[in-house]
Amino acid sequence: MLSAMLMAMLVFPVLIALAALLIGRRGSRLMGEVGAWTASLGFLGAIVLAVRAACDVSVSAAIGGLAISADRLAAMLLLLVFGVSAIVQSFAVRYLARDPRAAWFTSGSSLLTASSAGLMVATTLVGLALAWTAAGIALCLLLGTYWHLPAARNGVRRTATAFLLGDLSLWIAVALVTTRWGAVDLRALNSATFTWPTLPLVACLIVGAAASRSAQIPFHRWLPATLAAPTPVSALLHAGVVNAGGILMIRLSPLLAGDLARGLTILAGAATMVYGATVMLVKPDIKGALAHSTMAQMGFMILTCGLGLWAAAVFHLVAHGFYKATLFLSSGSAIATHRRVASGPPARQTARRVDVLNAIIAVTLPAFALAVAVRFAIPLPAGDHGAEHALLIFAWFTSAAVTWGWLRRRPGPRGTLIAGAVLMPMSLGYVGLVTAVSRYLAPALPSTGPITVTTWLVSAAATGLLGSVAALRWTPGRLHRAVYVRVLTAGHIPSPLPDRLTGARS
Known part of the structure; x- marks a missing residue:
């Protein structure tokens, strides 16, 4: 029964994505509600899996030729994926009411939910890489929701370029590992198993893939360029997708051997943390400040991965995901409030002594x-x-x-x-x-x-x-x-x- 539930948590969002595309504008609100309810049920399923994992019961299943499994780490990350997806899709039902692109959002967000969940529960290196690439494609489709806007097209172009470089890096690493050791089961991944002169190269390729998806220097320019996307898309991006870099490094940590890969991770994380926090302090617009705040937070997460503090990275990315989704979904109200205050009588400014x-x-x-x-x-x-x-x-x-x-x-x-x-x-x-x-x-x-x-x-x-x-x-x-x-x-x-x-x- 638990295996069937785990499979349903991945399959149903894909079916919702296909149905939303086929039905189109005629039933966009209905499909949006169905997508939100599907994500909510997935969140309840993740709670069940987390409770069972606490009893040391790991749930496994197979979809086609790909095996999936949910342990304690996967269960907690599934809580993040389906929790954020349920909140954002519920918000989008009202936010995108009568919007001609509402069905497109429902399809893209459901596909992103399924692929992100697949990233958490994949048990093979190839399956993980497939879910990684699918999540990147789903995000680029969502960023193109308002394709008629030049700023939106610019954001898609920058994001697709960064993701292409990162995905190419990851797939080269997968090809090298698979050629050397065959099909690698992530559940039995052990650093003692891998002794190979080319392993530092594989580690650096994985770090590059993680840096590109989490908007780390030098791949950081794509994240602030995505602000033309509708608010629900920004919430999914900043609360979920950018966390994928840390998740990739945690799941493939036995392959991240060598001081070179660790040094690159620490350097990228520390530099991005300082850069993002500094720019955030001077940004005059709310969403621009939130975007650079996300960049700084991801820098901290990558830094903790470089130090091997895996529990800190997981705790931080889950907490950051939920609160950043809330901040982006409420950014519209904050902007409206700011405009009302700015249009009113000038407030008295009092000098404050330090x-x-x-x-x-x-x-x-x-x-x-x-x-x-x-x-x-x-x-x-x-x-x-x-x-x-x-x-x-x-x-x-x-x-x-x-x-x-x-x-x-x-x-x-x-x-x-x-x-x-x-x-x-x-x-x-x-x-x-x-x-x-x-x-x-x-x-x-x-x-x-x-x-x-x-x-x-x-x-x-x-x-x-x-x-x-x-x-x-x-x-x-x-x-x-x-x-x-x-x-x-x-x-x-x-x-x-x-x-x-x-x-x-x-």
């Missing part, structure tokens, strides 16, 4: 709350916990930024007490959730490899550079303006026609 005490509190209070949560409330079990520690560093940076913003609005002892009262339960919940997820995923994840001092130094340098970006606002006026203009220019993507003149829906 409070050194508030800055110290913003740095130390989140660190104290997280330390209490780890040491006294929810102690981490014995063993290697590099993933948990990496996520705690990420949580500290985020909490410090939020606390600083709060204290600038509510300075004084009262604001500090409120911040502490909120941070303590949040830290308890965060540490507890990270610990629970890490324990759940541990049997399905590869062991964390040795982390050298060099890798930690590179990571610390990237983190320090990222933190120094925020300090640019307190630099002298001339330097501040020069850096602002340089960064804004670096993040500009030439478009055949400005978006405000194309009539694209935000």
